[in-house]
Amino acid sequence: MDQPVLVYALTALAISIPCFYIALILLSPPPIITRPSEKKYRSHSAPNAPRALPSLSDAGSVDLSVIIPAYNETARMPSMLATTIAHLTTPALKNSRTHELLVVDDGSADGTSDLALKLAKEHPESEIRVITLEKNLGKGGAVRHGMLHARGHRLLMVDADGASRFEDLELLWKAMDGVAPKNEPAVVVGSRAHLVKTEAVVKRSVIRNILMYGLHTILRIVGVGHIRDTQCGFKLFTRRAAQQIFPAQHLATWIFDVELLLLAKQLGIPVEEVPVEWHEVAGSKLNVVKDSLQMLRDLLVLRANQMTGRWKVDVGSIPKM
Incomplete structure (x- = not known):
């Protein structure tokens, strides 16, 4: 290589590396901040007297925590909560598995928190804690907040729309018993x-299915191709897995599920995938084109931050149980 060409190449490299790093900083989301009011919850027994939330770093005190992120969900949440509570209070489970429900209102403008408190009063058989975020963070931010303040030995994230059949929790529970019988770090x-070949997916719009297949291709590239469905909002964590994963989560947007799975892979936490029933529910907050482009951007930002070491897991800070 001629010396002028070599000098030009080195100069371009010297310029491009700092530019890339600066662009990465500008595109990366800011740290997720928890405000004082968000460290408290309300319940049917004290709707006007917020109480302090516990910490994920504490020892678990109930068998199951159900974390429900909710953004403007007054129309869909009542049915979902009724189905959830009906299952958790069946005779087979009522006396054998303690539980709590954490409804995390992600800055809603439709009275989601007030409705959740009303439903909590109507269902005293289940402890429902309502947490209200001052500003909309995104689904990932709401899930993270609920996880960081849950008491369960196992923690389930589930969408407020009721698209997943809640009874399939038992399939996840059984799989967890197999992979983590003593609640070792694990995710199901x-x-x-x-x-994919059924009416539930085939009847969706062509563009939505094209984007779905495109996302799967990208996920294989970034390192979670071993999980066939990363985006299903029905995931069960042991407490020890949650303690390692959620404090290290950075993304609050739709693609946060991928970050959780990449963190699990990085930490050597086993992930089991279990088929569940699902149906489309009207009223989705997802803007297919806009949010798909945002997912692509966030995936690139996520991998770039992990590969450059800007986002890394501080294993030494993980609480021991």
């Missing part, structure tokens, strides 16, 4: 991959 994810 609900999967809709078996539904």
